[in-house]
Amino acid sequence: MEDCTVAGFHVPSGTRLLVNLWKLQRDPNVWHNPSDFMPERFLNGHANIDVRGQDFELIPFGSGRRICPGITFALRALHLVLARLLHGFVWGTVGDKAVDMSESPGLRYIVVFHPLDGSSNIDCGVSIGTIFGIYLVKDQDNPTVDDVLQPGKNLVAVGYCTYGSACTASYVTRTRSTSIEHSKSFQRISSAYIRICIAFYNLNWFWSVTPRCHKFSRHYFFLSKKLDLASSSLPFDRRSSYVVDFPCTDLVPGKIHEQSPVFLGSYDDVEEIKALYAAAK
């Protein structure tokens, strides 16, 4: 190694150089409004940029001898991942608010999974059918378990990994509100129906199915402070509070995987559970 001069600066041999990529890739002399999210800039002025280390104004994979060796794999996998995400989720923001793109170090958001239709899916690597919620971390420099033990009203978003648009549409046309009345259909209601409502909620179509929920909510919801036999917790609570006159979204879980005291099922099932609890008392 030898001493050298770069842009008028003398660099002695053995100097450790750190290249500030963040600054380099946000140079206002090169990039118009560099901090704005403008993907179309790669269709216009910067259409011919080669991210494979050839054009130094944008080198996300580095450059030269130590350039990222995973570059080919990454560029192909990215399309697949993006396509899967767009296909599998309905995307939107809460209240159609713009996404805050400002950057800061630390953990801003935390993801929670539905205890029945979420975390168990994730445990066995099945993402489809997973219901999740997102909370803001209270102190992003110091995340704690309390950040996931927040009430439903604090959720900034809930989501559901759909089977696909066609399958969701088939549920839209079917309502079980009459045929479930005396049947043993707890599973059907607790998983399928709830997930449909959450999917609807995300699509802002929720209100269109709410009257149907009301129709059977008087009988089929049963509240208990103590018991944890059935049904689920967050983010389900966010939806159920629209259905029953109970402030589900105010409930604060005491521990991870705690069941909410809200029961949802067919008439017979709920009656059976009520009888069980009455007997236990």
Ligand code: HEM
């Ligand atoms: C979008 C995805 C990726 C980005 C943006 C990225 C970016 C980078 C960057 C900036 C470097 C440092 C280059 C330098 O020091 O000049 C690097 C190094 C490296 N990357 Fe990636 N990378 C990605 C995906 C991958 C994948 C998928 C693999 C492996 C399958 C991978 C394996 C590596 C390895 C082994 C190094 C170290 C190379 C060395 O030090 O010689 N990367 N990557």
